[in-house]
Amino acid sequence: MHPPVPRTWTVELRPHNGRPALHCPRCAPQGQLLHGTSARPAALAHLARHARSDALPAHLRVCQCHERGCRWHPRHRGCAGPILLVLTRDHGGRLWRLADVCAACANATPYAAAVPDTAFAGTPAQPRGGDDPGSQRRKRSRRSRGPSEQVRIQDVLSYLAAALSPQAGPKARLLALQCALRADARGHVQLPTGLLRSMRLAHDPTPWRELEHHRWLHTQNDTTHPGRPVFIARLVDAVSWPPARPDRLQAANWALHVTSAAHVKALPADVRLAALALAAHGSPAHPHTGVEADRLSRACGTQPAELEGLLNRLVTAGAITTWAHDPHTDELHWAPMRPATRLGG
Numbered sequence: 001m002h003p004p005v006p007r008t009w010t011v012e013l014r015p016h017n018g019r020p021a022l023h024c025p026r027c028a029p030q031g032q033l034l035h036g037t038s039a040r041p042a043a044l045a046h047l048a049r050h051a052r053s054d055a056l057p058a059h060l061r062v063c064q065c066h067e068r069g070c071r072w073h074p075r076h077r078g079c080a081g082p083i084l085l086v087l088t089r090d091h092g093g094r095l096w097r098l099a100d101v102c103a104a105c106a107n108a109t110p111y112a113a114a115v116p117d118t119a120f121a122g123t124p125a126q127p128r129g130g131d132d133p134g135s136q137r138r139k140r141s142r143r144s145r146g147p148s149e150q151v152r153i154q155d156v157l158s159y160l161a162a163a164l165s166p167q168a169g170p171k172a173r174l175l176a177l178q179c180a181l182r183a184d185a186r187g188h189v190q191l192p193t194g195l196l197r198s199m200r201l202a203h204d205p206t207p208w209r210e211l212e213h214h215r216w217l218h219t220q221n222d223t224t225h226p227g228r229p230v231f232i233a234r235l236v237d238a239v240s241w242p243p244a245r246p247d248r249l250q251a252a253n254w255a256l257h258v259t260s261a262a263h264v265k266a267l268p269a270d271v272r273l274a275a276l277a278l279a280a281h282g283s284p285a286h287p288h289t290g291v292e293a294d295r296l297s298r299a300c301g302t303q304p305a306e307l308e309g310l311l312n313r314l315v316t317a318g319a320i321t322t323w324a325h326d327p328h329t330d331e332l333h334w335a336p337m338r339p340a341t342r343l344g345g
Contacts, residue, residue: 008064008099009050011043022046040093040215041236044163047098051085058083063102065109072101073108080104087162088112107295113162114155149254152247153280156180157299165214166301170269172210173301174259174276175201179217179235181252187235189217196231198260200269208233255280263319274300274310275319282336290333293325307332 012023014031020039021031024046034042061083065072070079072088081103088097089111098115106112156177160168164176178199183189196202208231211217220232258279259265259272267275277299281291297304311323311334323334 006054007056007061008097009047009054010095010097011046012096013039013043013094024050026050040096043096044087047087047096051098061100063105064099065101065105070105072097073105073110073112076104076108078104084114086112087115087159089162107292111162113158113160113298115159149251150280150282152181152251153177153255153276154299156251157277157280161298161301164211164216164301168210168214168301169207170273170301171201171204171207172214174199174269174273175207176211176216177255177276178252179211179233181248181255183235189233189235191231191233193229193231195256198256200265261319263317264314267313267317270300270302271310271313271317274307275314278314278320278334278336282334290326290331293330293332296332 006026010025013020013034014023015021016031016033020034022034022039022042023031027046032042063079063083066079079102083100083102084106086099086101086106086109088099088109089095090097101109101112103114106114157173160173160176160180164173168176178191178195179189182191193202201207208217208219212219215236217233217235220234255276258276261275264272264275274296277296280299281296293304293307297307300307300310302310308325311320311332314320315322319336321335323332325332
């Protein structure tokens with residue numbers, strides 16, 4: 001018998017002589033002094049290293065929230081759903097927790113977001129000596145597909161809800177989503193001006209500045225220069241760029257297709273972000289779909305009370321036909337306009 005692998009990790013950022021110090025219960029008790037601009041990325045990177053080193057097969061993972069009497073959230077209808085790796089921000093960003101949590105507990109936990117499983121996957125195996133590039137391409141084409149575009153967008157929106165400050169605007173969130181999905185394995189991303197133009201961000205440096213202000217990325221060229229063919233940045237957060245890049249690029253293109261649809265592309269950024277969140281949580285097999293109001297509001301970076309205005313704008317624009325709120329389950333249900341956007345599978 002081996003001792004159980006811990007699947008809950010916490011770090012705390014404490015002030016120390018005018019600088020933040022990172023304290024981890026599993027590491028050195030004296031803490032690690034940090035620079036102010038690197039405190040949050042260092043905390044997330046530290047959690048990511050623990051998650052990689054304490055890996056556990058999926059069938060052995062259990063809800064750590066349930067194991068602790070479900071103290072991390074208000075009461076709800078009980079544990080249910082798959083076990084997710086969930087990142088939680090507490091005490092205004094001074095305490096960060098990464099843990100295995102069931103989907104029901106994750107949805108009920110404030111300031112929590114599911115981290116895509118591929119964020120902690122190992123490095124892909126290198127080709128063997130006898131394999132030629134053509135055989136490698138054939139092998140990749142035979143591999144099973146990863147999560148659908150919708151699931152990937154759900155994961156990234158959920159992650160950004162925890163990683164970004166509540167003050168981050170909808171343009172910054174749309175930009176961060178494309179950066180997270182298009183970054184390479186080192187966290188570097190290049191966005192052509194044409195792509196930013198389709199997002200209506202080609203001549204607006206504000207979203208870049210917001211993401212830099214929240215220490216989520218560092219730009220490597222002048223974002224105010226109108227003639228730049230490519231905008232280059234480096235992502236700071238260690239958990240924001242999982243390695244399965246071809247699938248991520250497909251999801252990024254799907255998100256761009258949704259927010260550029262005829263009924264949506266002329267709307268403000270907050271309404272386009274809401275349209276993307278609805279499409280990501282919708283079901284192509286059912287004419288009416290629903291999701292918890294607080295989960296949708298977190299994905300949109302807003303409050304549940306503000307969803308009504310966003311949904312009404314989508315109805316007026318013809319992106320959805322109708323919506324309703326169930327006060328008993330606190331779920332929002334809507335009927336998408338078909339065929340408004342092609343849902344990925």
